[in-house]
Amino acid sequence: MSVIVYTENWDGKFKKSSYELVSYAHAIATELGVETIAVSIGQVADDQLNVLANYGATKVLCAINEKFTVLDNAAYASVIARAAKANNASVVVFANNFTGKAVAPRVAVKLEAGMANSVTALPISFDPFVVPKNISNGKANGKQQINSEIKVISLAQNSFGLKENEGTLTIEAYDAELDDSKFSTQLVEKNTVSGKIILTDAELVVSGGRGMKSPDNWGPIEELASILGAGIACSRPVADEGWRPHSEHVGQTGKVIAPNLYIACGISGAIQHLAGVNSSKVMVAINTDPEAPFFEAADYGILGDVKTVLPQLVEAAKKFKAHQ
């Protein structure tokens, strides 16, 4: 028996979120008294793979095929479902990110398994198997009971944390026996910006709204974000006006994010905006209007003008970083 965890890599490297996922899978495996087995797809060096042991994986199955450089949902799902069957998995764990959303549902069908997505913590009970999850973008929560023999779950990002472990792991090459006919996604073009913090991964986010007044005023937001190592987001009108790229738009019709910290600068806090950021651990609102709805959702508030407040935050953040 085992818990299978799909550890995605980015250009051959794992991220903190991969380690969080292994920590989570291992906590479940410990509860069930079974092994934690990671599945890795694509080329990853052994020293990277070995790090997974620090979070509780005892084995990693590495599926390598030059075609894995392009995500093919059906092919990836085949690898993971096959590994799950071969290792008698009772639970299969994914991250609730782009790849998780693309692949996990297909794996669930292959395993005739019920699936819970955006799970926020460890199972509440194991028999029956019940997990807590967000619903209505964090406006409420639900307890979902999965009744199938195998359970597929995806963990909401930043919701478990890292749990270190001592141990070693065995690395096994995994032959998924996929012939070329199993791959149907053909890459035409790839456009990525490198070196930028990816918003959906960011643990800290600084965000600007229409209260910033002009695209020329984003300097302090960019500076604060760079000092803190934060991602940058914006409200919908800001993206619609072309002040900021659409990739930064968060909310009901944009990205849904769940960072540890969300600093909203000149954002009113409309319900459609909050729908995308409500699951942030700590929220800060900076606004000149004491009636701004964001103050009701925020943990910390500054009633003031972004023009004078942001430079103070930049200075304070610089000092803080200098002393760390």
Next chain:
Amino acid sequence: MKILVCLSNVPDTTTKIKLSGDKSAVDMTGVQWVINPWDELALTRALDLKEKSGGKIEKITVITVGESYTEPTIRKALAVGADDAVRINMMPTDDYEVASNIAAYLKDNPYEIVLSGIESSDYNGSAVGGMLAEFLKVPSVSSVSFLDIEGEEPILKREIPGGTETVKVPVPFVAIVQKGIALDPRIPAMRGIMMARKKPLTVVEPTGESAKSTFIEFGMPQPKAKVKMIDPENAGELITLLHEEAKII
């Protein structure tokens, strides 16, 4: 070529959530039902494609797995321009059941392109599109922000961490759409609403598999502690609090 758009019938986002007395259900009285926002955009894109396709796209069908209370939402999709609609008559319990029943219907009624949304705004399942593709054993592309069918093969753009990828997959396929697929949803005009009454809405009985999971209880998030206000003249204090009190930086 025919396009099928999956419609999830959801409460309007501004709906205040109330729970039933025993917390076993979300209280739906007085709820304003709408088309799930992603599905509305998927439908908009499908209509745009049909209009400029010069007859290459013959038909756009919408499908919902739901009881009769979902019909006003389905009619709205017909009013903005879908050609016909199918309702699978059941109250689904989970995404597995939804996907399996749509797949069962599609076995005898194939479509070249199936569009679904990346997530329903009520239960946030993010699963139906991918599950459907697997039941049908066809390719799926997720997080799709662009779809065109001009050339020989349809072309899709999908979001990946830090950027986008342009990809091709052979038909039939399922595209799971998100932001960008269309800018603003279409609003039904009076003429469309009149015509929608005459468009076919076929009701079929479920023939797929049953659910594999169920919600047993709902809750509301912990009420937030009142916001802590910081003196705007001494805003730097925030950084100290985030470090020492919130322990977040």
